[in-house]
Amino acid sequence: MKLFLLAFLLWALSGQAQPPAVIQSVHADNDTPLNTNPDAPFWHGARPISAQSDPNGKTLHEYRTEIRSRWTKDNIYFLFVCPYRQLYLKPQPDVAHETYGLWNWNVAEVFIGTDFNDIQRYKEFEVSPQNEWVDLDIDLNKPHHEEGWTWNSGFEHVVRIDESKHTWYAAVRIPFAALSPRAEVPGTRFRVNFYRTEGPPQSSTEIMWQPVMSKTFHVPERFGLLQLVAK
8 A cells, every 4th residue: 555655646746647557467376488379378367458659648559569467476477469560670689698788679678666765766678579688777866777787687588570460479577586575465566667669760669558758768757557466
């Protein structure tokens, strides 16, 4: 309840017209190998939301991205279903090592924070259609928050590109231990936003769940909420 009141206060101070949107992450009894099939039983039990906004709140129907989430005692999972027109991919991808600057290419991103007192602190997770990855411990109180890329969460990820459907998929598993030392229970809330980039820099499209109303994704005042729920 205290976290909810803090979230409501942050919304009131941000000047947003609506209370923060909420995505529910549905509990699963057991961890499971990552897969990118939305019809798999594990993902079928989730409650999807859509990211289909540009930075200024315009709806991008063509790029409507479905996001699902589930959680277990130890981990939280996300699935991205990403329709695309043109992918902008890094040549010679390195999937064995973290890729600094991956945000310069097409990626799916999760920003997630547990600190409702200092909202400038949160974690960032990125995966490319080629399964490159980077995770960052963000602190916007510092002048160079990208230095947080040296932090490692131990998160896991798999991807798949379906060229026939012009859709790529990314499944992510993040250890709760990388987010917070507490034991997570139904009702726990996090601060989150989800993003995608599409196409080359000169004609890039930015797709997100909650519009940032800015030239940067790093606007924690615009985050929504994620709530852990029982089945």
